[in-house]
Amino acid sequence: MFKTVKISNSLSRKVISIFLIAMTAMVFSSAALSVQSLRGDSALDSDSNKIVKHRVNTVEGGIKRNFKLQPPMIPHTIDKYQITLKNNGCMKCHSEKAYKKEKAPKVGDSHYVDRDGKTLKQVSGRRYFCNQCHAPQTKDNPLVENTFEGI
Ligand code: HEC
Ligand code: HEC
Numbered sequence: 329m330f331k332t333v334k335i336s337n338s339l340s341r342k343v344i345s346i347f348l349i350a351m352t353a354m355v356f357s358s359a360a361l362s363v364q365s366l367r368g369d370s371a372l373d374s375d376s377n378k379i380v381k382h383r384v385n386t387v388e389g390g391i392k393r394n395f396k397l398q399p400p401m402i403p404h405t406i407d408k409y410q411i412t413l414k415n416n417g418c419m420k421c422h423s424e425k426a427y428k429k430e431k432a433p434k435v436g437d438s439h440y441v442d443r444d445g446k447t448l449k450q451v452s453g454r455r456y457f458c459n460q461c462h463a464p465q466t467k468d469n470p471l472v473e474n475t476f477e478g479i
Pocket of ligand 2: 397418462
């Protein structure tokens with residue numbers, strides 16, 4: 329009787345020490361792998377990290393195209409120009425009427441052609457949302473190396 333109690337005592341001591349080691353390991357590993365969300369690893373009740381601002385690359389004369397039918401990149405900032413159902417801010421400068429005065433390139437003729445091949449008076453619905461195809465560039469180092477060569 330006495331003997332069995334002794335065995336179970338040392339067994340429970342072993343179980344407890346394994347448990348403690350496991351807990352310590354968990355505490356240390358969770359400190360190293362703290363949760364990283366879009367707002368960084370700042371605590372829930374503190375302000376999030378400041379968002380890094382990206383400066384838009386303004387390129388006079390435009391950005392060189394890499395292939396013939398590439399939608400040219402936008403060489404200026406666009407945050408002030410809105411595209412809504414009733415008004416397209418980009419067309420204030422890039423339309424047939426305005427481009428000369430604004431010294432901006434006119435949208436390509438292709439932008440007035442609808443899906444049935446008809447040439448319209450206004451920009452076609454297919455080309456209405458300009459930044460679906462055209463995008464500005466920022467002054468950042470590329471995240472991955474790009475070895476594409478234009479033709
Ligand atoms: C205030 C006038 C103005 C507005 C509004 C404007 N742009 Fe421009 N855009 C210009 C001018 C001027 C250039 C030529 C810049 C240069 O070549 O130095 C240009 C160049 C471009 C080019 C490059 C064309 C090429 O052949 O390289 C694209 C693409 C473009 N704009 C798209 C847009 C889009 C999309 C919007 C709306 C989000 C927009 N622009 C709004 C004035 C404007
Ligand atoms: C579906 C994709 C697409 C959309 C949407 C689009 N474009 Fe384009 N854009 C192109 C392509 C491709 C080219 C180059 C070939 C061409 O002119 O069709 C181009 C060319 C241009 C050029 C240069 C024209 C030239 O002759 O050098 C300007 C400026 C331009 N787009 C402005 C705009 C504006 C402003 C809008 C919105 C009203 C717009 N684009 C919407 C694809 C698009």
